[in-house]
Amino acid sequence: MKDMKVDVAVIGAGTAGMAAFRAARLAGASAVLIESGEFGTTCARVGCMPSKLLLAAANGLHEARSLAARGIEGTHALEVNREHALDYVRRERDHFVKSVLDEVESFPDDCIVRGQARFESPTRLMVGDDTRIEAARVVIATGAAPSVPDELKVFGDKLITSDDLFELHALPAKIAVFGAGPIALELGQALARLDVDVFVFGKGGSVAALTDAPVRDALREALADEFYFDPDAKFDAMSLEDDQPTLRFTSPGGEPRTERFDFVLAATGRAPNLKALALDKTGIALNDKGVPLFDETTMQCGDSTIFIAGDCDGTRPWLHDSADEGKLAGDNAARFPDVQAIKRKVPFSLVFCEPQVVIVGASYDDLEKQMTVTGEASFEDQGRSRVMRQNRGLLHVYADAKTGKLRGAQGCGPAMEHLGHLLAWALQLDLTLDEMLKLPFYHPVVEEGLRSALKDADMKCYEQRSETPPALASAAGG
Incomplete structure (x- = not known):
């Protein structure tokens, strides 16, 4: 058994975790960074950057094909190379990931601990089966993972998430996208503009988290001009038939339809990665979703020595906020009990x-x-x-x-x-x-x-x- 003792242990090496680790060390604390998966952050590997790369390629093709209205002829002959398009996204994605990996490699070796962390007490962590860490303070920055509704699991290996999409060998010919949030709309439109036959199905009428009805309706109408889009889809049946995902549903106009797809993309949101941490051993209060209650002006969980930052706190799932929260949590963890509150930036x-x-x-x-x-x-x-x-x-x-x-x-x-x-x-x-x-x-x-x-x-x-x-x-x- 390897035993370690530090001022601050940071669980998770994503955007928030790395910001917390840097801030704690800058404040003079001894710190370790614990990671059970791949280094590289959600944004760089499967989130912000690859999705924007796919969108950039798709929008370039869309714009070129729209030039005919301006008197530029011959643009309709452009075609999509389905293999090359995804290969391009992966190569550029890897460029962004490398910059993160380079930073991780610059950290001292004794500050990096690999393995799944779990609490044994508020100040003691077990990492894997062979490392125990006594930490005066802990920052939880474990991020979030795709949340897949149980009813979609009927599609077996034809069901993918945004984490899987960029690893496909080629773009599919036809795909059903479940969700009407940012990930679903960005990827759905990108695929449609790359000549994939796209059907986007939402639930409850929500579109892009907009709550202002006229704005929401304007967006819905604009997107529905490009691909099938029903923000309040009604299904009669979902099945896997002859290895093809098959959906029977009623269109917004009231017509019964049956469509078969190559893949189903679940883009139905992300959920905090917290279950493996054994938070019941910490004594901190949790909400009804199992997320620690915390003060967003300090990132402190109650009056404990535990802090939280990034997507795992279930509040602001955006990179700039994750970085801010990580810095705040790491700094306050290092300076505890002299915890400083700040005014947060505008959402x-x-x-x-x-x-x-x-x-x-x-x-x-x-x-x-x-x-x-x-x-x-x-x-x-x-x-x-x-x-x-x-x-x-x-x-x-x-x-x-x-x-x-x-x-x-x-x-x-x-x-x-x-x-x-x-x-x-x-x-x-x-x-x-x-x-x-x-x-x-x-x-x-x-x-x-x-x-x-x-x-x-x-x-x-x-x-x-x-x-x-x-x-x-x-x-x-x-």
Whole structure:
């Protein structure tokens, strides 16, 4: 038995875990990093980067085939090499993974422990069967894994997850995608634009986690123009017939249909990787999903010496937040009991389908509707969007009716990855609509769509306050 004693043990070497490990060491603590799987992070191996690589290839083909409308002929002859497309994604994916592996290799050998960790007590970990670690503090950063509904397991080895997709030898001819969240929509559209026959089935009507109905509906309609998309699918039967996944369902129009597929992709979300940790030995409180209760301003679990960070905490499943949480957890674990609380960054998420999706700031469902105005801008006839032939989508911004302060936004449309940053920065700086409208907006740019939404919200605030909005009066038209 190998025995170790450290100030901080970090379980999980993903984005959050590596950030926690770096922060703990920077604060002067002795630390170990425990990992039971492959190094390389979810984002680099199976998440952000390979999905964006697939999207980039798909969008390039889609754009090229759309050039005929601009008078560029001969583009319809372009074809997809199904093997080469995935090989390209893997090769570029491996480039991103290597940068992570290089960092891990730079860590001292005695700081890396391989194996599955489990708690024996709040301050004692067993890793595998041969290593015991006494840790004054512990950071849990075990990430999340694809969550697959039991009813889909009937498809056997024809059922894959986003973790498996990029390891296929070639793109399938026809695939059913279950889920209507970010992963499902990004991969579903990418595959459809690479000439895969795609059917996307959601549950309950949710689309990309949007809670603002008009924005959600605008996105649904845009995507349904490219592939079969039913966010509230009704199935009569699911089976594996002659080694082919077979679905019998009723279409949104009420027609019974039967379709057979090469594969079924379960993109139905990810669940925290916590079961193997034996959290019952820690004495910390858990929620009804088995996730530790924690303070998101410190990442501390109750008043214990255990901290949590990243996707395993079940809150903000985005890389930038995982990195922030890991740094915060590692720093506070190293400095315990001098735990410092911080103000967290504004919640901010993107989906990279087209039209892109942004959700920033306060949840639409949590806003007090009588005290909130909604500014709206359509991209259907927005100048720059029409030039780019990406004139689809709707943006809603929410502001306090009395103060004019921005509260949040939900939207789908072109360049939401850029508009989303402007909105998140404005929220972080606590700006009002008037203050935002005093900032420069060039012409012609997609950002003028954001200005239109801000002006609409400012006018509605004016109508409720019955006073002239100074920024609205001075802002240039667009």
